[in-house]
Amino acid sequence: MDDYQDYRLFQELSLLLDHADRLVLRQFRLNTLQYNALLLLDTDEGWRLTDLSERLLCERSTVTRLVDYLESEGLIARSPDPGDRRSQRVTLTAAGVARRREAQAAIEEAIGRRFSVLSREEERQLIAMLKRLRAVVSAEIEATTEATSPEASDTLS
Amino acid sequence: MDDYQDYRLFQELSLLLDHADRLVLRQFRLNTLQYNALLLLDTDEGWRLTDLSERLLCERSTVTRLVDYLESEGLIARSPDPGDRRSQRVTLTAAGVARRREAQAAIEEAIGRRFSVLSREEERQLIAMLKRLRAVVSAEIEATTEATSPEASDTLS
DNA sequence: CGCAATTTGTTGCGATTGCAACTGTTGCGA
DNA sequence: TCGCAACAGTTGCAATCGCAACAAATTGCG
Numbered sequence: 001m002d003d004y005q006d007y008r009l010f011q012e013l014s015l016l017l018d019h020a021d022r023l024v025l026r027q028f029r030l031n032t033l034q035y036n037a038l039l040l041l042d043t044d045e046g047w048r049l050t051d052l053s054e055r056l057l058c059e060r061s062t063v064t065r066l067v068d069y070l071e072s073e074g075l076i077a078r079s080p081d082p083g084d085r086r087s088q089r090v091t092l093t094a095a096g097v098a099r100r101r102e103a104q105a106a107i108e109e110a111i112g113r114r115f116s117v118l119s120r121e122e123e124r125q126l127i128a129m130l131k132r133l134r135a136v137v138s139a140e141i142e143a144t145t146e147a148t149s150p151e152a153s154d155t156l157s
Numbered sequence: 158m159d160d161y162q163d164y165r166l167f168q169e170l171s172l173l174l175d176h177a178d179r180l181v182l183r184q185f186r187l188n189t190l191q192y193n194a195l196l197l198l199d200t201d202e203g204w205r206l207t208d209l210s211e212r213l214l215c216e217r218s219t220v221t222r223l224v225d226y227l228e229s230e231g232l233i234a235r236s237p238d239p240g241d242r243r244s245q246r247v248t249l250t251a252a253g254v255a256r257r258r259e260a261q262a263a264i265e266e267a268i269g270r271r272f273s274v275l276s277r278e279e280e281r282q283l284i285a286m287l288k289r290l291r292a293v294v295s296a297e298i299e300a301t302t303e304a305t306s307p308e309a310s311d312t313l314s
Numbered sequence: 315c316g317c318a319a320t321t322t323g324t325t326g327c328g329a330t331t332g333c334a335a336c337t338g339t340t341g342c343g344a
Numbered sequence: 345t346c347g348c349a350a351c352a353g354t355t356g357c358a359a360t361c362g363c364a365a366c367a368a369a370t371t372g373c374g
Contacts, residue, residue: 003272009287014171086352115160130166
């Protein structure tokens with residue numbers, strides 16, 4: 001039963017990776033979430049805020065403030081959705097493209113250096129294991145949250 | 158170059174694991190950091206706050222507030238260090254032992270369920286890879302932080 | 315000894331985020 | 345068409361945490 005050792009190691013590595021990323025991204029006035037958002041965005045197709053929140057695994061309110069910040073930095077632009085007045089489309093500006101390119105170069109250099117301690121075969125195994133774990137934990141979260149919030153169950157109503 | 162896929166997967170799994178842990182620990186009025194602190198503490202030997210912060214990978218100020226909270230919950234006790242009037246020793250109370258036992262049972266049940274998707278051999282490999290990654294990232298952080306803060310370098314002074 | 319540097323813990327402040335409540339919009343069924 | 349549920353985005357509030365500044369205590373060096 002080395003489960004707990006896995007868990008502690010994973011937790012510690014998460015903290016370290018997040019801290020290391022912060023140090024890299026700080027130069028570009030971005031945090032991890034903001035950077036991940038820039039990676040998703042594009043100059044053509046705009047993302048809706050709700051879709052961003054689902055992809056980034058955070059609340060819609062967090063995306064509102066995230067977009068507020070990136071907009072104030074001139075990196076993205078909000079535009080009304082042509083088909084739905086409730087929605088907004090978020091696209092990258094030229095400055096956003098530039099900032100993303102700089103940050104991406106720095107981050108990917110760091111990531112490559114970190115993962116260079118793994119062989120190609122090990123990476124393949126790691127990815128497979130992480131995917132299986134992700135599926136299990138996703139299911140666990142879904143089960144507990146829908147057990148808490150009553151939602152539309154299959155009982156009458 | 159699947160480094161980036163590793164990275165994204167790892168990041169996503171971190172978020173999911175943290176969220177799942179929160180859901181489990183919420184019942185015990187603890188967050189992840191508070192739980193990890195309880196795990197370290199003991200009824201006999203007391204920990205100094207600074208040592209806790211190093212072990213928990215967080216700032217001393219965070220430990221101050223963490224200890225404030227756990228003390229207000231009656232789970233731990235501060236006592237003066239006999240040998241150094243600056244220091245305090247933090248020990249578990251009986252209530253702390255009880256709360257830790259309950260939370261630990263719940264968390265370890267969850268962890269065991271999550272990691273049950275890995276074979277014993279895979280777990281062994283995972284641990285080995287995580288340890289190597291931890292070493293690399295630790296070194297990276299140490300290098301960048303000591304490059305930022307001038308510290309006592311090896312040059313004259 | 316005497317004073318400067320270091321260490322320990324605390325506080326103020328700002329940044330980040332989740333949750334709940336809210337406004338305005340859309341879609342659907344009676 | 346009306347009304348209501350669902351949805352998109354926002355805001356208020358509280359919790360959490362890092363960083364910098366600080367007071368008190370200790371250490372170490374001249």
